[in-house]
Amino acid sequence: MIRARRRPVLLALALAAGALLTAFAFLWMLTTSVKPLGEARRFPPTIVPSKVSFDSYLRLFRDLDFGTYLVNTVVVVLISFVGLLLMAMAGYAFAKFHFRGKKVMFALVLATMMIPIQVTMIPTYLLLNSVKLTNTLVGIALPALVSAFAIFLFRQFMTTIPDDVLEAARLDGANEARIFRSIVIPMSKPIFAVQAVLTFIAGWNSFLWPLIIANDEEKYTLAVGLALLNKQLSVNPPLQMAGASLMVVPILVVFAIFQKYIVQGFTMSGLK
Amino acid sequence: MTQTLRPATKARATTVVAAKVRQATRTKRNGAHLTPYLFVSPAFLCLIAFGVAPIVVAAAVSLTNMDISGLASWRNVEFVGLANYSALFSDAAFWESLRNTAIFVGMGVPVIVVVSLAVAIALNQSSSRFFRALRAFYFLPAITAIVAISLIWGYLYNSQFGLLNYLLSTVGLPPVSWLTDPVVAKFSVALVAIWRASGLNIIIFLAAQQAIPKEYYEAASIDGAGRWRQIFNVTIPLLRFAIFFVSVTTLISWMQFFDEPYVLTQGGPTGATTSISLYIYQQGFRFNEFGFASAASLVLFVIIFVVTAIQLRTRRFSDD
Numbered sequence: 306m307i308r309a310r311r312r313p314v315l316l317a318l319a320l321a322a323g324a325l326l327t328a329f330a331f332l333w334m335l336t337t338s339v340k341p342l343g344e345a346r347r348f349p350p351t352i353v354p355s356k357v358s359f360d361s362y363l364r365l366f367r368d369l370d371f372g373t374y375l376v377n378t379v380v381v382v383l384i385s386f387v388g389l390l391l392m393a394m395a396g397y398a399f400a401k402f403h404f405r406g407k408k409v410m411f412a413l414v415l416a417t418m419m420i421p422i423q424v425t426m427i428p429t430y431l432l433l434n435s436v437k438l439t440n441t442l443v444g445i446a447l448p449a450l451v452s453a454f455a456i457f458l459f460r461q462f463m464t465t466i467p468d469d470v471l472e473a474a475r476l477d478g479a480n481e482a483r484i485f486r487s488i489v490i491p492m493s494k495p496i497f498a499v500q501a502v503l504t505f506i507a508g509w510n511s512f513l514w515p516l517i518i519a520n521d522e523e524k525y526t527l528a529v530g531l532a533l534l535n536k537q538l539s540v541n542p543p544l545q546m547a548g549a550s551l552m553v554v555p556i557l558v559v560f561a562i563f564q565k566y567i568v569q570g571f572t573m574s575g576l577k
Numbered sequence: 578m579t580q581t582l583r584p585a586t587k588a589r590a591t592t593v594v595a596a597k598v599r600q601a602t603r604t605k606r607n608g609a610h611l612t613p614y615l616f617v618s619p620a621f622l623c624l625i626a627f628g629v630a631p632i633v634v635a636a637a638v639s640l641t642n643m644d645i646s647g648l649a650s651w652r653n654v655e656f657v658g659l660a661n662y663s664a665l666f667s668d669a670a671f672w673e674s675l676r677n678t679a680i681f682v683g684m685g686v687p688v689i690v691v692v693s694l695a696v697a698i699a700l701n702q703s704s705s706r707f708f709r710a711l712r713a714f715y716f717l718p719a720i721t722a723i724v725a726i727s728l729i730w731g732y733l734y735n736s737q738f739g740l741l742n743y744l745l746s747t748v749g750l751p752p753v754s755w756l757t758d759p760v761v762a763k764f765s766v767a768l769v770a771i772w773r774a775s776g777l778n779i780i781i782f783l784a785a786q787q788a789i790p791k792e793y794y795e796a797a798s799i800d801g802a803g804r805w806r807q808i809f810n811v812t813i814p815l816l817r818f819a820i821f822f823v824s825v826t827t828l829i830s831w832m833q834f835f836d837e838p839y840v841l842t843q844g845g846p847t848g849a850t851t852s853i854s855l856y857i858y859q860q861g862f863r864f865n866e867f868g869f870a871s872a873a874s875l876v877l878f879v880i881i882f883v884v885t886a887i888q889l890r891t892r893r894f895s896d897d
Contacts (some may be wrong), residue, residue, distance in 0.1 A: 306742035312638055313702055313703045315700055315707075316699055316703075317703070317707060317708065317711075319699070319710050320610075320696070320699055320700060320708070321694065321711060323714075323715070324714035324715065325714075327714045327715065327717055327718060328714055330726075330729055331717070331721075331729075331737075333723075333729065333732075333740065334729045337732065345656075345672065345738070346737075346738050347738065348736060348738045348743065349743045349746075349747075350736065350739075350743055350891055354889075355792075382812055388620075388623075390626065391619045391620040391623065392620050394616040394617070394619065394620065395616060395617045395619070395620035395621060397616055398614075398617040399617070400611075401611075402608070402612065402613035402616070404613040404614065407613070410617065410621060410868050412627075413624070413629065414621070414624060415628075415822070417628035417629060419881075419882070419885065420629075420631075420632060421829075421832075421833050421874075421878060422833065422874065422876070423833060423853075423857050423858075423874045423877050423878075424631065424632060424874045424877065424878045425627060425628065425631035425632070426637070426858075426861070426874075427631075427635060427638065427861050427867050427870055427871050427874060428630070428631035428632075428634035428638065428871070429627055429631055429633050429635065430861075431638070431643075431861075431867065431869075432626070432630075434636070434648060436696050438857035447627070448627040450623055450627075451620045451624055451627075452879055453628070454625060456624075457618060470750070474832070481612045481615075481616075485616070485831040492616075506720050508722075509722070510718040510720075510721070510722040510723065512723060512724050512836055513720070513835055513836065513858070515776065515813060517858075517862055528722055528724045528725075529791050531722075531724050531725060531728065532724045532839070532840050533727055535727075535731065542732050542738070544733075545728050545731075545732065546728070546729070548725075548728070549724075549725035549728045550725075550727075551719045551724045552720065552721075552724070552725040553725045556720055556721050556722070556788045557717075560713075560716075560717065560720055564716075567716070567720060568780055571719070571777055571780045571781065572780060572781065575874050576820075
């Protein structure tokens with residue numbers, strides 16, 4: 306008994322040390338972002354800033370275009386929320402209808418999960434270029450609008466909606482759009498919550514595709530702007546860390562509020 | 578998830594009856610058979626346009642000399658046969674990027690699987706508030722932007738005023754060229770990715786452990802099995818599927834390794850951290866050699882496909 310009680314204490318200490326390491330990286334980011342430039346480049350580094358200064362944040366918005374990047378990122382995320390509705394519709398059809406070609410179509414949907422972005426990025430770029438959507442926010446959001454995996458999860462969830470409920474509504478004369486809007490969507494709130502949070506995180510963090518498609522600075526997202534900040538000003542740590550904080554802190558807030566949904570979502574993606 | 582899945586099987590049992598009822602009501606309405614297609618098509622067409630069609634286009638483009646002038650007008654595009662592929666296979670940089678990717682996969686995948694499994698099992702040893710609070714810290718890197726994380730680590734690695742070299746100096750060790758030495762840089766870049774990728778897999782392993790019935794542990798402890806015996810004889814064997822799943826997905830994502838080397842080293846020094854994914858990006862979007870880059874991307878696709886197929890096959894055999 307004593308052994309069993311003592312071991313979790315050691316384990317707790319080891320795990321806490323690991324957690325502290327992660328926490329430290331983020332803390333280091335935050336404290337550096339409020340250090341004056343000279344102090345952040347001083348060797349040895351200081352753990353606690355001698356003076357708190359928000360100059361770096363001001364510079365991000367005043368001298369650099371991070372205000373625009375922030376707006377762009379939010380717009381891209383909002384556009385990708387439209388995809389939620391499309392994926393829910395597809396998931397509903399796969400879950401609750403029988404139609405010709407359903408099996409083949411569903412297999413095709415699942416097959417797209419295996420295709421790496423490296424293969425699709427060049428053709429997609431050429432395609433969007435031919436319809437003049439390169440260098441637009443719609444072009445950034447469009448290829449990631451629909452994910453096969455989310456369709457799969459919507460379908461899994463929606464098979465649990467009882468058929469009787471849908472039939473009853475049909476007998477009452479409700480049309481299919483109405484049934485979807487006022488029965489299926491309300492009953493699918495949990496999966497919508499999970500997917501909405503994951504869509505936000507994915508859209509907010511996405512990097513490779515926006516990097517390819519956004520040529521002009523006024524179309525950059527935060528991730529692209531931040532990566533290029535690294536190239537231009539590799540000697541200004543407070544500015545970089547302020548930029549990194551701008552990207553990370555909203556995610557931390559979302560995580561704090563929606564941790565349950567995030568964990569649930571990742572769990573689903575792990576155990577299909 | 579298991580909770581939402583279980584009713585699904587139940588629902589399937591009643592589907593046959595329901596289908597008949599539905600058919601009866603549906604035939605009454607004109608054009609109702611179009612309904613499922615209307616629901617499916619927006620998302621389905623998106624997937625076809627951005628998921629399936631590009632493979633065909635990539636295959637076609639890889640046989641042409643498509644470049645920036647081809648972007649302006651299709652008349653500038655010529656069929657070149659397999660010239661891109663032969664150029665690719667004689668490009669030393671291509672082979673180096675493949676070798677680098679193999680090294681990254683070889684370093685990253687085993688470490689991630691072992692570390693995330695160990696941490697997940699450790700986190701599951703107690704259900705106290707403290708342990709549950711710790712989980713959040715391990716999840717965190719998985720959901721923060723790779724770009725931001727890479728910047729943070731880039732600063733920690735900085736050779737002039739980075740914290741890591743300072744810590745080394747306090748114990749009397751010489752500074753390390755974390756990102757500028759060709760060998761060390763590979764490890765530095767991989768370390769960031771390992772740190773980041775573990776969070777997601779820890780979540781998966783934790784969830785998989787929840788599904789193990791408590792009775793198994795009770796039975797094991799009545800039989801006198803200690804904590805370690807229980808971990809090795811109950812937990813790990815029952816996590817077989819999760820371990821397999823994590824290995825496959827981690828392997829696939831590491832073959833597509835891109836963000837960390839792009840931000841931390843831009844593939845340098847002298848190509849030492851250029852992954853195949855970064856190589857394709859550079860050929861395609863820095864030099865605008867779309868035909869050549871498409872050829873490289875198809876090679877990557879074939880590699881991923883073959884490796885995944887082999888894994889699935891060995892899994893099937895080991896199950897028999």
